[in-house]
Amino acid sequence: MRNFGTASFFLLLTACGPTVDTSVESPEPMEPVRWSVAIHGGAGHFDTEVLSGAEQAAYSASLSAALETGGAVLEAGGSAVDAVVATIAVMEDDSLFNAGRGAVFTAEGKHELDASIMRGQDRNCGAVTGLTGFRHPIDVARSVMTESEHVFFSGPGAAQFAGAQGAETAEPAWFDTQKAYSRYLRALERDTTIEKRGTVGCVALDSQGNLAAGTSTGGMTYKRHGRIGDSPVVGAGTWADNRTCAISATGWGEYFIRTAVAHEIHGRMLHGGANLQAAADGAIHDEMGALGGDGGIVGMDRFGNPAFSMNTPGMFRGAFKAGASPKVALFATDQLTP
Numbered sequence: 001m002r003n004f005g006t007a008s009f010f011l012l013l014t015a016c017g018p019t020v021d022t023s024v025e026s027p028e029p030m031e032p033v034r035w036s037v038a039i040h041g042g043a044g045h046f047d048t049e050v051l052s053g054a055e056q057a058a059y060s061a062s063l064s065a066a067l068e069t070g071g072a073v074l075e076a077g078g079s080a081v082d083a084v085v086a087t088i089a090v091m092e093d094d095s096l097f098n099a100g101r102g103a104v105f106t107a108e109g110k111h112e113l114d115a116s117i118m119r120g121q122d123r124n125c126g127a128v129t130g131l132t133g134f135r136h137p138i139d140v141a142r143s144v145m146t147e148s149e150h151v152f153f154s155g156p157g158a159a160q161f162a163g164a165q166g167a168e169t170a171e172p173a174w175f176d177t178q179k180a181y182s183r184y185l186r187a188l189e190r191d192t193t194i195e196k197r198g199t200v201g202c203v204a205l206d207s208q209g210n211l212a213a214g215t216s217t218g219g220m221t222y223k224r225h226g227r228i229g230d231s232p233v234v235g236a237g238t239w240a241d242n243r244t245c246a247i248s249a250t251g252w253g254e255y256f257i258r259t260a261v262a263h264e265i266h267g268r269m270l271h272g273g274a275n276l277q278a279a280a281d282g283a284i285h286d287e288m289g290a291l292g293g294d295g296g297i298v299g300m301d302r303f304g305n306p307a308f309s310m311n312t313p314g315m316f317r318g319a320f321k322a323g324a325s326p327k328v329a330l331f332a333t334d335q336l337t338p
Contacts, residue, residue: 033304034322035074036205037083039066040308041097041316042198043250043296047331050314059096060328063318066090067326070204075322080204080212080246081119081142088115088138088216091200095179097316098198100135103175103218108225111175113218114232115141120211120242120302127232130155134162135170138216141232143167151234175218199231201248203240203300211300213238213246213262220253229253235263242302244269245276250315251288251295259287265299276301280309308336 041063051059070087074080092100103111115137116127126145129152131137140162144153153161163169199217206212215238217231230237230253237253239262240246247262256262261283268279276299284296289311296310298317306319310332318328319336329336 033205034207035071035083036300036304036306036319036321037067037070037074037087037202038204038298038300038306038308038319039063039070039087039091039200039202039317040248040250040296040298041066041091041200043294043310043312043315044198045294045312046314051330056330059316059330062091062094062096063316063328064326066094066202067318067320067328070202071320071322071326074204074206077207079208080206080210081117083204083206084117084202084212084214085136085138085142087202087204088200088214089136092136092138092216096198097200098218099200099216100137100218101175102179102198104198104221104223106219106223106225111172111218112223113137113216114229115214115216116232116234116238117141117145117214118212118234118238118240118246119145120213120240120246123241125151125234125238125240127152127234127238128154128158128162129228129232130226131158131162133159133169133172135168135174138214140165140167141214141216152232154228199250201231201238201250201298203246203248203298203306205246205300205302205304209242209302211240211242211246211302213240213248213300215248215250217250230256230261233257235260237262239263239266241266241270245279245299245301247280247297247299249295249297251310251312252293255288255291255293256295258291259283259293261288261297265297269301276305276307277309280307284309284311 070083073083095102118125143165201215236257264283265279268274320326
């Protein structure tokens with residue numbers, strides 16, 4: 001495992017209460033940040049007793065690789081949208097996560113993929129849900145944003161649109177992994193949804209000062225036909241507005257929808273004057289968590305300061321900014337200095 005360095009983000013998970021992220025963000029960096037990118041790879045009830053040392057090393061390497069991809073796009077002058085798509089595409093191809101390859105199985109034994117993306121300069125956005133047969137749902141979501149007059153496509157309509165845009169296809173077997181199938185078999189025995197962790201997301205600030213956010217997921221293991229979580233729902237799982245922040249969420253989608261977590265954070269900043277960390281903690285703990293939901297967010301303010309908040313023992317996450325190196329963390333007790 002890598003050394004996570006000194007504390008700038010995260011206190012610790014207490015033995016008798018929920019995880020509270022009390023990171024302190026500066027309202028504006030002393031030196032302007034040319035670009036910045038941050039990610040999550042899912043939140044859940046995992047800790048050092050659940051993940052072996054080898055698994056922790058694998059997740060850390062994958063998170064770092066995704067951050068380096070997004071950083072390379074931004075360093076070359078690419079847009080925040082381009083960086084978000086490129087970063088998430090790497091994670092969609094990585095079977096460690098629940099997005100693209102390695103996505104969980106539905107109750108019908110299939111893969112139904114969801115994604116959304118939003119850009120901060122004009123709040124244009126695109127989303128797909130129930131997408132099948134296409135390798136990178138986040139790329140399809142971007143096409144919805146840039147190549148259509150609509151925001152949201154579902155099921156066969158999403159696939160038809162993706163095909164018309166020439167999106168890269170993939171056979172159903174390409175998404176299969178033994179890990180996801182084993183979870184499906186366990187859920188089949190119990191007739192219940194399990195394993196909500198593994199959704200991926202990215203937020204970025206580019207050298208033009210624009211924010212973007214994106215989220216991609218396979219949903220919940222054994223989810224019922226037609227079930228839609230928060231990941232493709234703009235305002236719940238994804239939000240970006242240059243005036244405030246970019247947000248990507250992960251966790252129990254029904255609760256994120258009920259409390260519109262991503263937009264709630266934006267609203268607390270825009271109308272309440274809160275900084276990003278305070279707004280995120282309020283939305284996660286005082287709103288979503290108070291109703292019984294669990295999960296977390298990765299966010300970025302308009303100055304390029306990343307923030308994370310969760311009420312779970314773990315959330316795969318990382319941050320990378322110009323002039324620094326990628327930093328990642330896995331557990332709530334890990335400290336991360338971006």
